Amino acid sequence: MKKYDVVIIGAGPAGIITGVTVLKQNPDKSILMVREEEKGLVPCGIPYIFHNLNSVDENIMGPKAFIDLGGEVITNSVVDVNIKDKIVKVQSGEQFFYKKLVFATGSKVIVANFVPGYDLKNVFYIKKSYKYINNLFKELKDKKNIIVVGGGFIGAEMAEQLAMNTDKNISLIESEKFCFSKAFSHRLSEIATEELNKSNVNVHTSTLVKEVLGKNGLVDRVRLQNNEEIKADAVIFAVGYKPSVEVATKSGLQTNMAGAIIVDNYGRTLDENVYAVGDCSQTLGFLTGRCDYIMLASTATAEARILGYNLFGIKIKTSFIGTIGIFSTKINGLAMAAAGLNERSAIPSNINFITSQFSAFDRHPSSIKDSSSLTVKLYVSPSDGSILGGEVWGGDSAGEMINIIGLAIQKEVTIYELISFQIGTHPLLTSAPTMPVIIKAAELALSKIQSLKN
Numbered sequence: 011m012k013k014y015d016v017v018i019i020g021a022g023p024a025g026i027i028t029g030v031t032v033l034k035q036n037p038d039k040s041i042l043m044v045r046e047e048e049k050g051l052v053p054c055g056i057p058y059i060f061h062n063l064n065s066v067d068e069n070i071m072g073p074k075a076f077i078d079l080g081g082e083v084i085t086n087s088v089v090d091v092n093i094k095d096k097i098v099k100v101q102s103g104e105q106f107f108y109k110k111l112v113f114a115t116g117s118k119v120i121v122a123n124f125v126p127g128y129d130l131k132n133v134f135y136i137k138k139s140y141k142y143i144n145n146l147f148k149e150l151k152d153k154k155n156i157i158v159v160g161g162g163f164i165g166a167e168m169a170e171q172l173a174m175n176t177d178k179n180i181s182l183i184e185s186e187k188f189c190f191s192k193a194f195s196h197r198l199s200e201i202a203t204e205e206l207n208k209s210n211v212n213v214h215t216s217t218l219v220k221e222v223l224g225k226n227g228l229v230d231r232v233r234l235q236n237n238e239e240i241k242a243d244a245v246i247f248a249v250g251y252k253p254s255v256e257v258a259t260k261s262g263l264q265t266n267m268a269g270a271i272i273v274d275n276y277g278r279t280l281d282e283n284v285y286a287v288g289d290c291s292q293t294l295g296f297l298t299g300r301c302d303y304i305m306l307a308s309t310a311t312a313e314a315r316i317l318g319y320n321l322f323g324i325k326i327k328t329s330f331i332g333t334i335g336i337f338s339t340k341i342n343g344l345a346m347a348a349a350g351l352n353e354r355s356a357i358p359s360n361i362n363f364i365t366s367q368f369s370a371f372d373r374h375p376s377s378i379k380d381s382s383s384l385t386v387k388l389y390v391s392p393s394d395g396s397i398l399g400g401e402v403w404g405g406d407s408a409g410e411m412i413n414i415i416g417l418a419i420q421k422e423v424t425i426y427e428l429i430s431f432q433i434g435t436h437p438l439l440t441s442a443p444t445m446p447v448i449i450k451a452a453e454l455a456l457s458k459i460q461s462l463k464n
């Protein structure tokens with residue numbers, strides 16, 4: 011039986027970044043990565059296959075960087091792990107001995123078996139699988155009426171991209187009042203839903219798909235809660251993902267209430283030689299300290315870097331101290347992003363906050379070509395002025411600006427510090443030095459806190 015210093019199960023973002031980081035730190039170690047499919051997809055790029063990229067092969071991701079560093083990869087499924095004897099068994103029957111084992115098995119779609127008719131032909135999902143998406147891409151080519159069920163960021167991005175194909179009629183069904191309601195505040199969810207409507211998607215909110223109906227086993231319409239029926243040549247369920255943990259639980263590892271493998275801040279399970287990273291592993295909210303359900307590639311790779319540096323001894327003492335949850339998207343040309351707390355998450359966690367909001371153009375003067383309005387909203391602790399959350403929407407700089415707010419949350423930066431924050435500005439690149447949006451929003455928050463004290 012072949013022996014490895016490390017076996018990594020899964021070649022998604024978490025598996026690849028773990029492998030690359032471990033090998034960069036420990037070039038002498040032997041590492042095997044086991045993946046289920048020969049070709050992998052950039053998961054976040056999947057919606058863009060259906061219009062912007064117009065190709066599955068333009069959205070390929072693989073472990074080349076890991077192989078270049080000396081890592082070994084096999085295509086097979088791990089079916090069993092014997093933690094006591096440190097043995098991994100794959101579907102073909104081969105077995106491998108490990109010294110350290112990393113579960114990076116990710117997440118998989120939630121099957122809509124709670125909706126009658128879910129098993130009809132032409133009912134699809136957004137699976138992170140090259141083979142599946144390649145088939146879906148072909149299947150959707152000649153479908154005119156397509157219904158996306160679920161207005162989270164994955165369903166909404168998928169609907170927006172499909173609707174850019176002018177031969178298609180796309181509807182999206184969302185049970186909440188607005189789409190993106192898990193990621194964004196009430197107001198930003200409303201703005202995002204308006205943009206989705208403007209992008210040619212027929213958005214139906216505050217309703218559910220009661221049943222998927224068809225003839226001869228083939229879907230032809232869906233029935234909503236109010237008994238309205240919508241014609242459908244294909245239905246795509248985007249109703250969430252759950253951690254992929256069958257092999258882990260079979261091997262005796264414990265999972266939390268979200269069904270994710272329980273790990274500490276360094277990705278260590280209760281077994282000293284077994285680790286878990288990415289969507290399959292537990293995350294706790296940075297500010298709430300509670301179990302959360304956030305599954306993001308950005309979080310997965312942050313966890314993977316920390317594990318990669320620390321697998322053979324703690325080298326970087328700063329561990330993963332909770333998920334901030336930094337989301338960004340772009341719908342109908344409007345970039346929107348959020349980090350940390352908003353009303354929806356702060357109120358149930360009993361966290362006090364005040365908000366402030368400031369808008370300016372992201373170039374100066376605003377008549378410069380390419381200039382867009384940019385709005386920053388900050389959620390601030392009234393007791394110490396620390397940044398608890400933020401939202402940014404408008405031009406494309408929202409995507410990086412939210413990362414600055416994420417850093418401020420993680421480093422517990424206060425509005426008092428933000429006001430002395432030194433920045434660079436340029437007419438073609440940023441807001442005017444007189445209107446730095448984050449700093450101006452911090453100033454407004456400071457005035458609010460001062461008025462509370464007076």
Ligand SMILES: Cc1cc2nc3c(=O)[nH]c(=O)nc-3n(C[C@H](O)[C@H](O)[C@H](O)COP(=O)(O)OP(=O)(O)OC[C@H]3O[C@@H](n4cnc5c(N)ncnc54)[C@H](O)[C@@H]3O)c2cc1C
Binds near residue numbers: 050057
């Ligand atoms: C359409 C879409 C859009 C998204 N957009 C964004 C975005 O814009 N930003 C963002 O941050 N996140 C986004 N996400 C979320 C992001 O894709 C996930 O958080 C990320 O893929 C998690 O990485 P992972 O490596 O933990 O898991 P996965 O990507 O799920 O990878 C796990 C891998 O393990 C393999 N595996 C599982 N079990 C076994 C086994 N027994 N044996 C061998 N291999 C196994 C799987 O085949 C898979 O390849 C998006 C997700 C989707 C679906």
